[in-house]
Amino acid sequence: MAASGSEFDLIARYFTRPAPPGTLGVGDDCALFAVDPECVLATSTDLLIEGVHFFSDVDPVGLGHKSLAVNLSDLAAMGARPLGCLLGLALPSVSESWLSAFAKGFHALADTSGCPLLGGDTTRSLAGHTISVTVFGQVPVATALRRAAARPGDDIWLTGTLGAPDIALRILQGRLSADPTVLQATRPFLDRPQPPLAFAAELPGKAHAALDISDGLLQDLGHILKASECGARLVYQCLPVHPSLSTLPEPVVRQAVLSGGDVYQLCFTAAPAQAASLLALARRYGVQLTRVGCITPEPGLVIEYNGQIMPWSGPGGFDHFSASATGAVPLPSP
Amino acid sequence: MAASGSEFDLIARYFTRPAPPGTLGVGDDCALFAVDPECVLATSTDLLIEGVHFFSDVDPVGLGHKSLAVNLSDLAAMGARPLGCLLGLALPSVSESWLSAFAKGFHALADTSGCPLLGGDTTRSLAGHTISVTVFGQVPVATALRRAAARPGDDIWLTGTLGAPDIALRILQGRLSADPTVLQATRPFLDRPQPPLAFAAELPGKAHAALDISDGLLQDLGHILKASECGARLVYQCLPVHPSLSTLPEPVVRQAVLSGGDVYQLCFTAAPAQAASLLALARRYGVQLTRVGCITPEPGLVIEYNGQIMPWSGPGGFDHFSASATGAVPLPSP
Numbered sequence: 001m002a003a004s005g006s007e008f009d010l011i012a013r014y015f016t017r018p019a020p021p022g023t024l025g026v027g028d029d030c031a032l033f034a035v036d037p038e039c040v041l042a043t044s045t046d047l048l049i050e051g052v053h054f055f056s057d058v059d060p061v062g063l064g065h066k067s068l069a070v071n072l073s074d075l076a077a078m079g080a081r082p083l084g085c086l087l088g089l090a091l092p093s094v095s096e097s098w099l100s101a102f103a104k105g106f107h108a109l110a111d112t113s114g115c116p117l118l119g120g121d122t123t124r125s126l127a128g129h130t131i132s133v134t135v136f137g138q139v140p141v142a143t144a145l146r147r148a149a150a151r152p153g154d155d156i157w158l159t160g161t162l163g164a165p166d167i168a169l170r171i172l173q174g175r176l177s178a179d180p181t182v183l184q185a186t187r188p189f190l191d192r193p194q195p196p197l198a199f200a201a202e203l204p205g206k207a208h209a210a211l212d213i214s215d216g217l218l219q220d221l222g223h224i225l226k227a228s229e230c231g232a233r234l235v236y237q238c239l240p241v242h243p244s245l246s247t248l249p250e251p252v253v254r255q256a257v258l259s260g261g262d263v264y265q266l267c268f269t270a271a272p273a274q275a276a277s278l279l280a281l282a283r284r285y286g287v288q289l290t291r292v293g294c295i296t297p298e299p300g301l302v303i304e305y306n307g308q309i310m311p312w313s314g315p316g317g318f319d320h321f322s323a324s325a326t327g328a329v330p331l332p333s334p
Numbered sequence: 335m336a337a338s339g340s341e342f343d344l345i346a347r348y349f350t351r352p353a354p355p356g357t358l359g360v361g362d363d364c365a366l367f368a369v370d371p372e373c374v375l376a377t378s379t380d381l382l383i384e385g386v387h388f389f390s391d392v393d394p395v396g397l398g399h400k401s402l403a404v405n406l407s408d409l410a411a412m413g414a415r416p417l418g419c420l421l422g423l424a425l426p427s428v429s430e431s432w433l434s435a436f437a438k439g440f441h442a443l444a445d446t447s448g449c450p451l452l453g454g455d456t457t458r459s460l461a462g463h464t465i466s467v468t469v470f471g472q473v474p475v476a477t478a479l480r481r482a483a484a485r486p487g488d489d490i491w492l493t494g495t496l497g498a499p500d501i502a503l504r505i506l507q508g509r510l511s512a513d514p515t516v517l518q519a520t521r522p523f524l525d526r527p528q529p530p531l532a533f534a535a536e537l538p539g540k541a542h543a544a545l546d547i548s549d550g551l552l553q554d555l556g557h558i559l560k561a562s563e564c565g566a567r568l569v570y571q572c573l574p575v576h577p578s579l580s581t582l583p584e585p586v587v588r589q590a591v592l593s594g595g596d597v598y599q600l601c602f603t604a605a606p607a608q609a610a611s612l613l614a615l616a617r618r619y620g621v622q623l624t625r626v627g628c629i630t631p632e633p634g635l636v637i638e639y640n641g642q643i644m645p646w647s648g649p650g651g652f653d654h655f656s657a658s659a660t661g662a663v664p665l666p667s668p
Contacts, residue, residue, distance in 0.1 A: 028480050029411035029545050030376035032473070037371035042364035044453065045379075045468055047422040051460045077363035088381040088466050119378065126385045127461035132422050134379055134468040139366070146362050211363050 010094055011122045014103035015087065020116040031118035033084055039138035041083075044074035050128030055172070060098050062191040063131070064105025069193045071135040072113055073212040073264035076200035079145040080137030082115035088132035090125035113197050143204035145268060150209035150228035152297040154269035157207075157278065158290050159196045162217060163253060164189035164242035166260025178248060185244035193264035199285040200266060206277060210268035216259040218301065221267055225301060234293035236305040258303070269295055344428055345456045348437035349421065354450040365452035367418055373472035375417075378408035384462035389506070394432050396525040397465070398439025403527045405469040406447055407546040407598035410534035413479040414471030416449035422466035424459035447531050477538035479602060484543035484562035486631035488603035491541075491612065492624050493530045496551060497587060498523035498576040500594025512582060519578035527598035533619040534600060540611060544602035550593040552635065555601055559635060568627035570639040592637070603629055 035041050048067050050056055068085060075082055087106070091099075110116055115135060139145075168186035170176035195212065203210065209224045217239075225232055236254075245253045270278060275291065282289035296302075303310040369375050382401050384390055402419060409416055421440070425432075444450055449469060473479075502520035504510035529546065537544065543558045551573075559566055570588075579587045604612060609625065616623035630636075637644040 029408040030378040030414060030471070032374045032376050032412070032475065032478055034374050034475070035369045040366045040368050041375060041470070042366050043420065043468075043470070044364040045420040045422050045466065046455050047424050047457050047464065047466055049424050049457060049459050049464070052424075052458050074363040078366070080364060086377065086379040086468060088379050090381050090383050090386075090464065121380050123381050123383060124386050125383050125464075130381065130383070130424065130459075130464050132379065132381055132466035134377075134420060136375070136377070137364070141366065141368070144366055 010096060010099060011089075014099045015117060015120070015122075017107070017117065020084075031084065031086065033118065033136070035083070036138050038140060040141040040144070042075055042078045042080035042137045042139050042144070043134060044071055045132065045134040046071050046074070048131040048133075050130070056128070059191065060101035061105035064102040064107075065109045065192050066105075067131045067133050068106055068109045068113075068115065068135075069195055069264055070214065071133045072109070072115060072197055073193065073195035073214065075135055075137040076195045076197050076266060077145065077210050077212045078137070078139055079143070079200055079202075079204040079207070079210065080139040081201045082113055082197065083136045083138055084116050084118040085110065085136065086134045087117055087120035088130075089120070089122045090130040091122070092125050092128060140204055145200075145203060145207055145210035147209055147211055147224050147227035150224050150230055150269040150295045151271070152230050152295050153272065154208055154295040155272050155275060155291050156221070156232060156234065156293040156295060157268050157270065158213075158217075158240055158265065158292050159199065159282070159287050160194075160263070160265035161189075161240045161242040161288065162213070162263060163245050163256035163260055165193070165262035166216075166256040167242075167245060167248065167252075169262065170256075176252065182244055182247065186242065189242070190262060193262070195264045196266060196285065196287045199281060199287045202281055202285075203268060206274050206281070207268045207270040210266050213263035213265055213267055214261055216261045217263075217267065218258050219261075222301060224267070224269065225295075225299070228295070229299070231296040231298050231300045231302070232293055233296055233302045233304065236303055236310075238290060238292045240288060240290040240292075344430060344433060345423075348433045349451060349454070349456075351441070351451065354418075365418065365420065367452065367470075369417070370472050372474060374475040374478070376409055376412045376414035376471045376473050376478065377468060378405055379466065379468040380405050380408075382465040382467075384464070390462070393525065394435035395439035398436040398441075399443045399526050400439075401465045401467050402440055402443045402447075402449070402469075403529055403598055404548065405467045406443070406449060406531055407527065407529035407548065409469055409471040410529045410531050410600060411479065411544050411546045412471070412473055413477070413534055413536075413538040413541070413544065414473035415535045416447055416531065417470045417472055418450050418452040419444065419470065420468045421451055421454035422464075422468075423454070423456045424464040425456070426459050426462060474538055479534075479537055479541055479544035481543055481545055481558050481561035484558050484564055484603040484629045485605070486564050486629050487606065488542055488629040489606050489609060489625050490555070490566060490568065490627040490629065491602050491604065492547075492551075492574055492599065492626050493533065493616070493621050494597070494599035495523075495574045495576040495622065496547070496597060497579050497590035497594055499527070499596035500590040501576075501579060501582065501586075503596065504590075510586065516578055516581065520576065523576065524596060527596070529598045530600060530619065530621045533615060533621045536615055536619075537602060540608050540615070541602045541604040544600055547597035547599055547601055548595055550595045551597075551601065552592050553595075556635060558601070558603065559633070562629070563633070565630040565632050565634045565636070566627055567630055568635070568637045570637055570644075572624060572626045574622060574624040574626075
């Protein structure tokens with residue numbers, strides 16, 4: 001612990017809040033909290049490194065939001081309800097304005113998602129900011145959404161839209177030129193992801209497998225297929241492309257939609273009989289929900305695109321359109 | 335997630351192990367595990383930053399051990415039994431020999447302490463290694479060892495010895511010259527702390543308040559006194575000074591013993607009637623246990639030293655011997 005006395009005071013001012021109901025030991029060596037006896041604990045941790053995961057000049061309010069959001073997204077992917085979180089911060093210097101803004105963004109999302117900050121660690125760093133967040137939630141063990149739970153015949157569903165964060169990132173990195181309105185429209189999806197937490201917590205019992213699309217649709221869906229020992233067929237035209245991408249070249253859009261990461265939305269599978277119930281649930285929570293394909297018994301991920309089949313070559317990429325593509329199997333229309 | 339495919343494989347090779355009994359979801363977006371319905375969850379997180387918390391050339395086996403040990407120490411300070419942990423690693427490059435050695439040290443302590451690695455996050459860093467560990471344990475809520483639970487009349491107990499890690503650190507930093515045998519004898523206490531986990535998990539119901547001495551005896555005991563709204567009287571001659579410090583100048587030893595941190599041992603308080611039971615428990619677990627003072631109703635921390643009273647001036651330091659010292663109140667002999 002390298003902070004001096006006055007730094008402790010500053011950190012305490014921005015991060016210490018009254019212990020929320022149900023928590024039992026904030027401020028001790030450990031945080032203590034109760035877990036519903038009918039549930040198991042779900043937990044996940046993510047590191048965000050300056051220069052790797054965020055720009056040095058990023059708005060600290062947005063960074064506070066995002067550092068919690070990317071972790072809440074992992075809870076959503078299990079169908080878990082948030083219980084609380086821990087925050088580790090390594091800071092090159094203690095800036096009151098930075099801490100105040102970061103804490104504002106962090107606590108705002110913690111409040112709206114029912115995931116109070118219960119404790120953590122603050123220390124000095126030699127180079128750049130490092131943020132470590134650990135989240136806890138609870139989920140009934142029998143119905144937790146696991147990667148290995150997809151079944152042949154399941155529909156594949158997506159919440160939200162695809163492509164916007166990847167396009168914003170590429171513009172900001174100077175790897176893509178686009179009209180300024182494109183950055184304006186896509187950047188909130190990069191800086192302020194909004195995982196569909198309340199909707200996700202209703203999925204256990206209705207959905208089978210789920211995960212978030214933090215590494216890109218094809219790579220992440222590949223994790224479900226590998227764990228579930230099955231395949232999938234996606235219909236490209238069904239994918240919920242963010243509308244602000246409509247002015248971009250088609251290959252740029254396709255790359256962003258299929259392989260662009262940082263989408264803290266859910267990809268999940270469910271029996272076709274659940275479709276009406278899922279769509280009603282999405283309406284209730286104001287979540288955009290799209291059926292984009294189905295799980296197949298034969299292994300492999302196949303993408304239908306304008307009546308052709310584009311085989312997927314593995315994590316991180318996809319082949320050119322296969323010359324040997326055979327007739328596409330039509331999906332039930334969503 | 336900035337690791338490439340082959341890096342994922344390497345990381346998986348060293349950190350993925352079969353899911354231990356009682357855990358339910360290793361490898362998913364979250365780790366899932368059950369908590370005893372009679373208990374609450376205890377959790378803590380610590381960041382270790384290269385150049386701040388460890389030397390760049392530190393033995394990675396020891397670093398793997400220590401990064402888990404400092405977190406287990408927080409569980410011990412609540413009297414919690416370990417359930418599992420998460421590991422976040424930010425690496426400037428992927429070195430197979432470093433990962434292999436780090437994992438060896440980490441898993442060895444995880445195995446002996448019953449705290450299996452359940453998940454985590456691995457990413458690239460731009461400068462140096464960053465290690466983030468989060469531990470989980472469980473403890474009966476009514477008897478968890480809290481800082482605020484000390485009562486006037488309680489004995490104050492310490493496990494282990496004091497001073498060795500601070501002396502090793504000062505020698506390694508070039509701030510202290512000493513015979514090479516001193517470094518040899520003290521360095522294991524800096525590099526491989528051994529929190530008394532099994533002993534600590536038996537303390538709920540027997541002890542009242544507890545914490546570890548990671549920031550130094552006086553500062554940490556001060557946290558108990560502030561939270562419990564009481565004072566303490568320590569007898570310097572009773573403190574368990576590590577024997578290898580015997581050749582060092584007395585002021586150096588006193589500083590190390592009273593204010594030296596990195597001691598992942600427990601300071602706890604308990605009713606005098608528990609003394610025989612606590613000493614028997616310590617014998618059973620092979621833990622050195624020393625009674626060093628008592629909790630007083632009047633606020634303030636007083637140290638008896640050669641029959642004089644040395645008042646403590648606050649966190650991080652202690653005054654010279656008070657000229658106005660009045661007669662010392664003798665402690666019951668431990």
